[in-house]
Amino acid sequence: MSPTTPQPESGKPLDGRQDPGALQPLLRSDPSSIAGYRLLGRLGAGGMGVVYLGRTDHGELAAVKVTHADRAEQADFRARFRREVEAARRVVSPWAVPVTGADPDAPEPWMATAFVPGPSLGEAVAGHGPLPERSVRILGGAVARALAAVHAAGIVHRDVKPGNVLLAVDGPRLIDFGIARATGETALTSTDMVVGTPGFLAPEQAEARSAEIGPPSDVFALGCLLAHAATGRPPFGTGAVDALLYRTVHDEPDLTGVPDGLLDLLRACLAKDPAQRPTAEEIAARLTEDTPGAAADWLPAPVVRTIAERSGAMLALPEIDSTRLGASETDGQPAPGRRKFLLLAAGGAVLAAGGGIAAYAALRGDDNGKDGKAAAPPPKERRWIVGVQADLTGPAKDIGRAQERGARLAVELFNSRKDKPFTLELKVSDDAGDKDKALAAARALTGDPDVLGVLGPTSDYTGLNALPAYDEALVPLITVSAGLNLLSNQPGGQGLSVLQACPQHAIAGTSLAYYVLTNTRSVRPGILQERTDDTYAWQYIGGANFAFRQGKVAPVPRVVPAGTTDFKRVLGAMMEEGMDAYVHCGLTPSAVLAARALDELGFTGMRISGQHVFEPRFLAEAGDAAEGWVIGAPVVDPTTVKGASAFVAAHRKRYGAAPAFYTGESFDLVNLLSQELEKAAKAGKRPDRTTLAPLLRKAKYDGVMGEYIFDPETGALGTGVVGTFMYVVENGRYKPLDFAPAGPPKTRRT
Incomplete structure (x- = not known):
């Protein structure tokens, strides 16, 4: 039985490799946001769905792949999409683009990956010609390390090709796990279907010998990729699919023009027998670059300019509208477990659009x-x-x-x-x-x-x-x-x-609230989020709210914008609502204003704040109004x-x-x-x-x-390691108290 035409299992790949300068506007039918990603435009579309350029509130860019709802209803589709997400998440490597979020069970399943503004290897070679030997060595070493991580996770990528490797000045990135499969996993496609890209397939893939497809298949594809990078052409030529598949199985690769220093390695990668091919780890060792030189010189100057132009296009992207986060927006929701709190404000992977150096x-x-060269000095x-x-x-x-x-x-x-x-x-x-x-x-x-x-x-x-x-x-x-x-x-x-x-700040916030519950008779603690450093304050207030819910206490919440000066009015209103203790989730300047306001208002309850107020500046600027404040910090006075x-x-x-x-x-x-x-x-x-x-x-x-x-x-x-030590301001100094409790008191005092 002859194999069918090659098909990616998830349809046409949809990722963020398109030129950001050609970002297309959103259509009327497009959503404005998806699961916390504000959508800025379209990167591409196909029969399976749409890829958007998205950005989180923290500014991280992501390629957000959203599938059409009708596709999601097709048999096996969700299983394939879920497998793609799981495969990508299992791979931990600086040379593989990470998943920053996904929901395979959504009505329109989606997945977000870190956005890389550089061109694909295929685009770079087509536009600027073959890469020099040193570039190929560094490229191969990094992609081999990515594949080593793929294989260590028990996965076979199955589609290693120039279009699935993105170039940045700090190194390449392997993308697209749409047809990846766990080693030994039963295929979701028919057994006689060729899966992958002709010209970059191993012989066992070209003949659809699914039982033989494994990590060595990716190594063969890597050999094809490096030959293409070094010569500007695929080693088995171009043309009709059937001809490409035949040459892959029966002919020797055309390695004319491959530098002598790479020939033996590429021949080994392109061995017809999978058992004769080196492992990804062995390739990485043989391609180790010992003299990297200046920052971006691993790539030719024209390619670097292309990356710089695309990175610069990021500066022209539209801004995200500011949003307001309410202090009590989680009220009434089930309290998350303590470990879940470590993830509360997690954003996507950090991306330096200009590329690393x-x-x-x-x-x-x-x-x-490991290739016989001496290491860096001293020798x-x-x-x-x-x-x-x-x-x-x-x-x-x-x-x-x-x-x-x-x-x-x-x-x-x-x-x-x-x-x-x-x-x-x-x-x-x-x-x-x-x-x-x-x-x-x-x-x-x-x-x-x-x-x-x-x-x-x-x-x-x-x-x-x-x-x-x-x-x-x-x-x-x-x-x-x-x-x-x-x-x-x-x-x-x-x-x-x-x-x-x-x-972490969220855990420190819980510690402050537990300290209030343990050391006061508070039944209506006030809790204020001051948004100069919004992330820090949000994590603190989130942690404190969690602890108060565990203690079955309903706080008096407030959120004030950065630059607020009228704390007397805000805190006075909180006192009128019954505030009997005060938790300040903000920075020192606003804590100073709050301390003065509470002092003028005659407030006598506990006043408490966290790490970013634990500094001499608070003592100096708040003066007598700081007396009695309790501050939690992640440090202990060594002299005690x-x-x-x-x-x-x-x-x-x-x-x-x-x-x-x-x-x-x-x-x-x-x-x-x-x-x-x-x-x-x-x-x-x-x-x-x-x-x-x-x-x-x-x-x-x-x-x-x-x-x-x-x-x-x-x-x-x-x-279980609390790590937050408490201090009280006494006579203008921080006097050590003890560690914050690990949880709310078992019995609330009334």
């Missing part, structure tokens, strides 16, 4: 070149470097400098040991607390292959903007002060190597911890003063990192930094400031 660390790995002995990304000269410089000092003390302590198996170095990168400088500051660290882990960043949004660099290089990133939950590993694949050694006395003494000797807040936690987490590095050294090997984060997440570490446990999947502080 110097993502070569992840392409080359941390070991010596005989690699350096063991701990990085610090911090705000050393900006608005949070006091915290950043404290974190740097803690890291430096940990490194100096390690190096003072006579039995140390290696010498640690510290490399510091100052982002000045500027989110626009954060990515470059991160790449200064991740671009150095000897940096094995990084402490930082200091602030939420520098952390968020720096995240692509750490995701690309898979360098462990440990933060003691950035509590934004978007930093941890979310569905969609971001935060792959992050460890948050501080409570009995087990930290030696650390405090060492800090005094080194810096002539007691350690500031965040110094002790930074000291502990760098010690945790050095502990894992030492374990690897004792095993007789240098650690691969891309494998360190899972080990760190599984570690249980007792430091001078306490115990650290992490969620092994997300990297967030482990469930």
